[in-house]
Every structure is written in structure tokens, then in C-alpha cells.
Amino acid sequence: MSEAEKLDGLFPTYKSMFAMPTFGSLGVKAPQKSSFDSESKSIYFCGNSLGLLPLKTKDAVADELNAWAMRGVESHFNHPGSDKTAWKDIDLPILELLAPIVGANVREVAAMNSLTANLNALLVAFYKPVGKKLKILFEKQAFPSDYYAFLNMVKLHGYDESNLVQLQVPEGETYLRTDLILSAIDQYKDELALVCLPGIQYYTGQYFDIKEITAHAHKYGIVVGWDLAHAVGNVPVELHAWDVDFAVWCSYKYLNSGPGAIGGIFVHEKYTKDNDTTHFAPRLAGWWGTDSEERFQMLEKFNPIQSALSYRQSNPSVLDCVALQASLEVFREAGGVLTLRKKSLALTNYMQKLLTLSPFYLPQDSDSTTYGFKILTPLDENSRGAQLSLLFQPAFEEEEKNVMMGVFNYLHDRAIICDERRPGVIRLAPAPLYNTFEEVAIVVQRLNEGLAEHRKTL
Template sequence: MSKQLCQTKDTQFPCHQDEFAVPTFESLGIQTAKFSPTTPSIYFCGNSLGLMPKDVKPAVIRELDAWSARGVESHFNHPDEPVAAPWVDVDLPLLPLLAPVVGALESEVAAMGTLTSNLNALLVSFYKPKGHKTKILFEKQAFPSDYYAFVNLVKLFGYDESHLIQIEVPQNHTYLKTSLILEAIDAHKHELALVCFPGIQYYTGQLFDIETITRYAKQRDIVVGWDLAHAVGNVPLKLHDWEVDFAAWCSYKYLNSGPGAIAGIFVHEKYTKDNSPDNFAPRLAGWWGNNGQERFKMLESFDPIKSALSYRQSNPSVIDVVSLHTSLKLLHAKGGVDTLRVKSVEMTNYLLEQLQQSEFYIDQDDHKPNYGFQVLTPLNEHERGCQLSLLFKPDGLMDKVFGYLHEHAIIVDERRPSVIRLAPVPLYNTFEQVYYVVKRLNEGLDKFKP
């Protein structure tokens, strides 16, 4: 696809970059005679931190003004009602916006905490070792926080690392096939208490078959949870229909809520709709999960809300909530995840096509030492989100190419020692930007060629 055809594609699939604050050469501290200081960067790093919607700043300032004007009274009497919600219920308007993003009922989602704190809270509630069923199945290359959560969870219950079963990508393969996961579930079905995988693998960009894996494990009486950090806002999800037991995610990647901002959880309604003070699954609890009508009576009785909100422990950060609320409204105004996914698939396919045409492209089946890059991500569009992960050979090449891209204000993500992750985001990236990213990538590889 030529640059001109890219522009045609960009007309077919609109870009909403004007709704976001985009770093420039000047703001990034990059000085060059080739480009004006005000030239915007090409930002392909939404898989790490999404760009800031421009409407976030006035939304945050509004809450700071409320704090200034009314102090504590803004919890119940916000000066900007009905535009802004009183702080006591500030997270509730998020529910109808979050639910369709993950394919859930409003009663099955909550905005709370951070990714790993939420994962830990859910694991404590859903990991129920009994008899021989004490083990957790997950991937060998899991994000470190997930591994730390799993290993410390089994230790809390008096077990050791032998109660963790990890599946590793086979030698000479770049990702983990679904069939291997199903085989592992079958092989260990009599000893598994829990299966927990990422929706999208952070390193390779592989989209796991959530529906198939969930169904297969649950047919064998195994609880199934998902870490959806790289999947939420990236690919369509149907957690309720797939009968996922629980899930956790962050919101600062494809939901563009800001660094370290409030995260979210999904808990299937079957675990909460019959909540009562005498009948509910034990969990890490706090007063914000208690019946709102009773909360301020300060009673020594936990009456859990009959929804995923019962897993909340504390009142949320107002600044975090309004940032996420602003971004979610923008996401839905631009068509939602299903609509954006159509553009995402087209754009990532184009990125892959351009990479495969490079003289430095190394086929996934070519395992000989070489010069160039290999795509780790599945080539099938149904097995990935918007991210493609490139493994550079030989050692040391990635740092040089990464530096060259940054000199040209192309913001990507590196995973040492040898991987660069490219993530064209449909909300704010274009086909023309894909063209230039690959062009600069080839320039860098040519420059450092031995």
C-alpha cells in the first residue's frame, strides 16, 4: 500500500487524534533540523500508556474546583450537578460505560483499585483449594506481577511452588497454541483449582481464545479467571456470555485513563446476585462494598451489595474516576470497541504486510542467527489485538533501532533485551503513520547493518 492509498484508507477509517494530546518533538526534548519543534510524534505505545484525551484536563480541574469550593460537602452536594456526580457515588456512572466494553451486565463490573491489587483480591476469593484440587495453571511467561500474585497466594494457603503449573512456549515457537493449554487442562484436571491466563499476552501480543479455554476448564469443574490488562478496550469481549468467573484489568492502556489510574473487575452475577449478610462468598472487604443505605451507620455487620460493587474496599479516587469516565465517553462516542476493532484489524494487517515486505524480515520458522527482525505475534488476525512484537537479531540491535525511532519522534515500547512492541491504536493512529513507522524502522536497520 502506497502513501496515497494509506490516505484513502484513513478517509475510510476516521482517526480521532484531534481529541487527544499528542507529544511533539519539542515536548519530547528532541532537537533536529529535519522537523519543526511542533511536529507531532507518532505514538505507537498505547499498549503501555494511552494518550490523554483533551477533555480530561477540564474534567479534573472541575473536581479540584469542587474540592476548593465545597470541601467535604462535594461528597453529597457537588457544585456542578448534574454534569458531575456527587463524590459518594462518583464511580456509578462508569458502570453502563464499562459493561459493554467487557461484555458484561452492569451488576458484574466495578471500577476500583489497581490491576494487581484487584487480581489479588479476586484470587483470595476464588481460589478454593480442596482435597487434591489445589493447583493453579498459568503461563510460564506471565507478567511478573501475576506470577508474584500466584506464588504468594498458594503460600498463603500453606502450599509451595509445586502447586503452580506453568505452560511454556515450545522451543522454536513464538507463542502458545490453544491446543497446548487444553491438553494441560486435561492432564491436570483432577488437581486444578484455578486456571488464570492473560486475555492478551503482554510480550508477544497473542490474543488467547478466552471463550474456548474458559468453557473447556469449566466443564472440568475448574474456576477460570483472566488478566485483561492488554485486552480491555483493544478487542471485543463477552465475559458474561462466556461464563468467565472473574477478571481484572487496568485502564491506562487502551482505555486512556492516565498513568496508574483506577482499574476494574468483572465478577459473574452468579456469585453476587444472592448476596446477603448471611450468604456471600468471603472476600477482602471494606465499607465501600457494603449496602449503601447502611454504609454510614457504621454497623459491625457486612451487608454486601448484590453486584460486583461488593468487592470494593474503599472510596475511589475522584480524579481517577473522572479521567476514566471522560475517556470511556469518548470511546463510545467514536463507535465503541466493536467498531474500532474493524479499523484495528485492517491497520495491524497493513503493518504486518509492510513488515513482511522489508528486506530485514525474518520468517517465524527461520531460527538461524541472522540480521533483522522476527514477528513474535500470531500472524492470524483473530489471534492478536493491535500489537505486533518484533524480536531483533543479533543482540544489541534492538537498542540501536529503538534509539533511531525515538530520534524521529516515533514512540514505541521496548522489552529488553531484544523486543520492540508496535501498537497502532485505532482511536488515534492512522495508516499513514504505519507507513512512516515501517519506513523509519527500515532506515534504522539499514543504517546499522554490519
């Protein structure tokens, strides 16, 4: 029995609960003289970009389309399904499923909007520049949407980009060490109004020390927010216990809720538990954030709910909500993120082991002209999520010589789905819900084959 088979015997898989693309559905021609045909399943290592479809989502969405057909607007208050939620409360069943995913109390989470819309909404509420404390600290390699949000937030307050403090990965290193982040907070402590970092860095896969960084900034009275786009459903977090002020996320990656799916927020209960008509923090507001008992009275009175729900502006998409609920029910059945994390660590450790045995593997500090790949992601299992990012080199100026694209195309032609970040990075993300150790072994084998084939063309 191979090592992969032994490991697959130790951890369950929920692959049968998901729709898996095939050679045929991808339009990939199965290799001749192989055991594959058009119905053979692909290997999907791209949950860090878009998670797979849970099969139960189809029925969940169909139920709501049926309600729309049968009762139209009346389904807001009287759903035709006896065990279904009326649309006016469609997001509420999600909260008890979502709260444990992010280590929150039920009153601290809400499903709403999309990731960047939520980031902007909470920046409006939490970025409060006063006196010398004007700056926002974040990373130099932040996802562009986050950069645009931070830039425009300081400009909306009448300041310029000099109030953006961006932390740069040092030359010769591949990720941002925690000690550098803490030192930067110390350096700018009298000027920072806000620290906002990713739970997991999208490019490198680094898992930031949310607890330590939050506590360190709080020593100086600095508000701390987190973009959990790549962390939610991937790694265990304890936002309430770690005293995080706010966090935002999307749900179409590891939460498998569908392309462009509804996002989510966390707001610590200390900011909402005393909400009333005369005492609340100003924010972007709408009628879905006010007391539900008064909502349809159309009063000119904002009576915010005493929870994160008070940050909602409009009624959420019914189809989005049931898609998210269907996926979160799969997480519950699998034992939650803590249980899945054990398998996730084993998957990435096994992949790291095989990659470092590759004849093309290069240490992180090796010369950039040598042919092969480096692992950008921290090699410490506790400092990463389900993703390993590989940097392929050397960087040829001619497009047709690009090492990464040569390997990426080789993998895709064999129905292995991952994603690339030009000019040189492939991100491999085995998700513990639906990926196996056998798949890891196959992917690394194909990667080695792709490099060997590409080198022949140079």
C-alpha cells in the same frame, strides 16, 4: 493516492480529541533540512503501555479540583456542579460505560484499586484449594506481577510453588497455541483449583481464545479468571456470555485513563445476585462493598451489594474515576470496541504487510543468527490485538551492538514512540482511536532505515 491514504479515507480518526507529544515536548531535535519543527507531532505507538491523554480529561479533573476547593468534604454529598456526581457515588456513572467494553451486565463490573491489587483480591475470593485440587495453571511468560500473586497465594494457603502449573511456549514457536492450553487442562484436571491467563499476552501480543478455554476448564468444574490488562479497550470480549468467573484489568493502556489509573474487575453475576447478610462468599472486604443505604450508619454488619461493587473495599479516587469516565465517553462516541476493532485489524494487517515486505524481515522459524527481525505475534488477525512484537537479531553480547536498541534509538530520535523489552523486542501498537495508516507506513519506513544504519556499524 497511496494505499495508506486510501485506508485513512475508510476509517475515522479521533486524534484531535487527544493530546499528542511533539518533537519539542519530547526533547527531540527535528532533523535538519526537514519539514519538521518543535511543534511537529510525534507518532505514538505505545498505547499498549500508556494511552494518550483525552483532552476532555483536563476539564473533568479540573471540575473536581474546583469542587474540592469550593466545598471540601461536603462535595461527597453536595457537588457544586449541578450536572456533576456527588463524590459518594463518583464511580457509578462509569459502570454503564464500562460494561459494554468487557461484554458484561452493569452489575458485574466495578472500577476499583489497581490491577495487581484486584488480582490478589479476587484470588482470595476464588482460589479455593480442596483435596487434590490445589494447583493454579497460568503461562510461563506471565507478567511478573501475576507470577508473584500466584506464588504468594499458594504459599498463603500453606502450599509451595510445586502447585504452580506454568505453560511454556514450545521450542521453535513464538506463542502458546490454544490446543496446548486445552491439553494441559485435560492433563491436570483433577489437580487444578484455578486457571488464570492473560486475555492478551503482554510480550507477544497474542489474543487468547477466552471463550473456548473458559468452557473447557468449566467442564471439569475449574474456576477461570482472566487478566485483561492488554485486552480491555483493545479487543471485543463477552465475559458474561462466555461465563467467565472473574477478570481484572488496568485502565491506563488502551482505556487512556492516565498513569497509575484506577483498575477494574468483572465478577459474574451468579456469584453476587443472592448476596445478603447471611449468604455471601468471603472476600477482602471494606465499607464500600456494603449496602450504600447502611454504609454511613457504621454498623458491625456486612451487607454486601448484589453486584461486583460488593468487592470494593474503600471509596475510589474521585480524580481517577472522572478520568476514566472521560476516556470511556470517547469510546462511546467512537462507536465502542467492536467498531474500533475493524480499524485495528486493518491497521495491524497493513503493518504486517509492510513489515513482511522489508528486506530485513525473517520468518518466525528462521535461523536466529541472521540479521533482521521476526514477528513474534500471531500472523492470524483474530489471534492478536493492536500490537505487533518484533524480535531483532542476532543477539550480540556487546551492548553497543544490540540491534533492537539501535533501531529503538533511531525511531525515538525521529519522535516515534514505542516501547522495548530487552534484550531484543520492540512492541508497536497502533491504537485505532488516534493512529493512522499513514503513520504505520512512516514507522515501517523508519524501522528499515534504522536497521540499515545499524548494520553499517557492525
